[in-house]
Amino acid sequence: MHETAISRRTWEKIILVVAGNLFYACGNNLAIMPLHLYSGGFTGIAQLIRTVLIQILHMPAPTGFDIFGVVYFLINVPFFFYAYKIMGKKFCLTTLISIGMASAFLSIIPIPVHPIIEDRMLAAFFGGLGSGVGAGMVLRAGSSQGGQDLLGVCLAKTHPNFKVGTVGIIVSVTVYVFCLFMYDITTVLYSIVFAIITGLAINRVHVQNIKIQAIIFTKETGMSAAIMNELHRGVTRWEGTGAYTNDDSHVLVTVISKYEAGHLQDIVAKIDPHAFVILDENVTVLGNFQKRFTE
8 A cells, every 4th residue: 555655656746747847848938939038047048048049159950959958958057066965866866857858848849930829918927827837846746947946945945934936036037137238128027027927836836835734633553653754744742532432532733744745644544544634734834844845
């Protein structure tokens, strides 16, 4: 049963990473690139470098393949050294695979000659929604697409109240300040709308930002030890008595991220299928609550 649950979570992560990178690339290539709008963060930097190489230096590009993804991959490489120190080997390996996937999608998904969405505001909104949901799905799987997300995950790890999407907004605004010297103000403003929608969507989808208080009522022993051993979360235990039955009961209280809720439910079902569980979402936690991005 436990091996089946692990296998299911592994497949869920794979699907999230593949679909998330696909949505992210589609949001950029299909919505904003045809209108010459710019993404924020490292994707925006890659766009600017691509513009210089192709439109100014007239570098020849192979048919059916865009150097956008290659440039995006190369500018992410140095940040692995920082991420390795903060997040560890496992996270960096999955992130490398994710960045490679994102770079491939950014290079092979064709940029339409004629915009699919001609209205700039609609393109910025739906492009940002697609890119943000995609990036949030990848983060939800315990990985990252690199760039500002990789930096944001590291900062969220060292600063528990920091939200990953926030660093994307900050970096994007900085990029657009430089874009003001290269493009008209309208292009920059619509591009900023795209970046803000992307950041907000990431914060919504990236469930590690959501804290859940769990209260568990069980008559079985070993539940608190299992939670501490498998989730590595602290547990407070009280001894209670049912008002109607007068039966003794263990009352366990812990705080987890929404990302860990499924794992907690597996633990409870394995030890006591008849346990009564209360999950209270989006609680405020003061003190030492560790954010985690991998299992």
